[in-house]
């Protein structure tokens with residue numbers, strides 16, 4: 001699937017419930033509680049362009065609680081790479097500063113009413129898609145790189161390698177339509193469990209309800 005075709009499809013599945021904020025930065029709530037899309041205005045002139053990547057108050061207003069970030073991360077990935085799904089006990093604030101990526105957030109919280117639901121976002125170039133995604137701790141995220149991608153994320157806690165998990169990128173219960181069936185994965189990500197393996201007793205996996 002090429003970038004343009006993927007953009008058209010993704011526009012259909014990202015469901016906005018409400019939005020708040022000024023004309024500069026809109027915070028859009030998605031179908032997954034705790035997953036927000038931040039759309040920002042881009043100011044272009046003869047030099048190039050400018051945008052705000054973060055404003056504290058509109059996010060806090062939607063979350064109804066204060067938030068802060070403790071660590072910033074930057075990864076660079078080759079075209080065809082897929083990272084995730086990673087489940088970590090910290091809020092994440094994602095930004096693709098260069099390249100084009102399909103970012104998917106999955107609700108992997110077993111007690112959530114939207115357990116198993118996903119939301120997809122195209123992030124990065126061209127400039128008018130330079131939105132950011134906020135995901136509350138406990139949600140899982142993954143991204144696929146159409147091009148070389150610079151991926152930045154701010155997180156609310158410092159990294160703890162013993163306190164993270166994940167879900168297999170191709171979990172049939174999540175049913176994500178990735179642009180390829182053969183992405184480049186880390187060894188660790190290729191071995192992640194499915195939700196059914198993680199939560200075999202969850203009601204959604206009761207016999208007869210789901211394969």
Ligand SMILES: Cc1cn([C@H]2C[C@H](O)[C@@H](COP(=O)(O)OP(=O)(O)O[C@H]3O[C@@H](C)C(=O)[C@@H](O)[C@H]3O)O2)c(=O)[nH]c1=O
Pocket residue numbers: 073075083084085086088092141142143153159186
């Ligand atoms: C995430 C992280 C990794 N590392 C180290 C561990 C390892 O040696 C190396 C690469 O780690 P990983 O393979 O887990 O990196 P990566 O697959 O890029 O992990 C990231 O995936 C995406 C989907 C996210 O949203 C991020 O929050 C993070 O989970 O960097 C840190 O030192 N600090 C960190 O905060």
